[in-house]
Amino acid sequence: MASPELKILIISSIVGILPPLLWLCLFWLREDNAHPEPKRIVALVFVLGMLAIFPAERLSRFAMGFFTQGTFLLIAAQAFVEELMKFLAAYLGAMWHNRDFDEPIDAMIYLITAAIGFSAFENVLFMYYSVDGGGMLTGLHSNALRFIGATMLHTLSSATLGAFIGFAFYRSTFIKNKSLIIGLILATLLHSMYNGLILMQGNSETSGYLTIFGMMWVGIIVLLFFFEKIKDIFRPNKLIT
Numbered sequence: 001m002a003s004p005e006l007k008i009l010i011i012s013s014i015v016g017i018l019p020p021l022l023w024l025c026l027f028w029l030r031e032d033n034a035h036p037e038p039k040r041i042v043a044l045v046f047v048l049g050m051l052a053i054f055p056a057e058r059l060s061r062f063a064m065g066f067f068t069q070g071t072f073l074l075i076a077a078q079a080f081v082e083e084l085m086k087f088l089a090a091y092l093g094a095m096w097h098n099r100d101f102d103e104p105i106d107a108m109i110y111l112i113t114a115a116i117g118f119s120a121f122e123n124v125l126f127m128y129y130s131v132d133g134g135g136m137l138t139g140l141h142s143n144a145l146r147f148i149g150a151t152m153l154h155t156l157s158s159a160t161l162g163a164f165i166g167f168a169f170y171r172s173t174f175i176k177n178k179s180l181i182i183g184l185i186l187a188t189l190l191h192s193m194y195n196g197l198i199l200m201q202g203n204s205e206t207s208g209y210l211t212i213f214g215m216m217w218v219g220i221i222v223l224l225f226f227f228e229k230i231k232d233i234f235r236p237n238k239l240i241t
Contacts, residue, residue: 012125023151041094049118050117053121111161122154154191160183170233190219194212
């Protein structure tokens with residue numbers, strides 16, 4: 001018979017991973033139906049996104065030694081670490097020396113995949129410790145809030161970076177690098193603002209959280225607009241400088 005800890009881990013893994021994975025497969029990957037990415041590459045990026053939480057956690061703890069707890073500088077440093085780790089997961093898994101990374105929309109697809117993998121593993125950890133500490137209903141409630149908020153936030157921030165990479169896909173190396181840096185900064189700011197607003201809410205009323213989640217949904221709608229714009233980018237006859 002499985003131990004209680006193993007049962008909690010199994011349930012946490014299913015509940016934490018399945019909703020984000022379904023969101024990825026049934027929604028985001030369909031945005032690239034014309035030229036879908038190889039499933040093995042998508043799976044690799046998803047797993048690397050999950051594993052990216054380990055170096056992100058270590059670097060976040062390292063940052064705590066330099067900035068005061070609760071300050072915006074610490075929030076921004078930890079957000080930057082997570083955005084960088086998600087980008088590296090997508091870059092190493094799919095965007096570096098990969099012949100299938102051949103159109104602008106691919107950048108958004110791979111960044112979103114890494115982000116959802118990262119968020120899914122975060123969900124597992126939150127679910128596990130919530131169930132272990134407060135029971136199944138507490139864990140399910142905690143995971144539902146994380147899926148609505150944090151999963152959307154990770155998706156939105158990484159997709160912002162992916163959009164900047166996509167818009168610069170056919171540009172010179174200098175412009176690509178510039179767009180990468182700007183995209184990473186904006187993703188970090190977006191992530192930092194969300195974390196800061198959540199910390200400000202504390203234990204206040206639910207309406208405050210619903211407002212923040214509503215802002216995330218507006219961001220998702222804007223993200224869909226950028227998807228359509230990037231789909232319309234065609235390969236030029238020569239490199240654009």
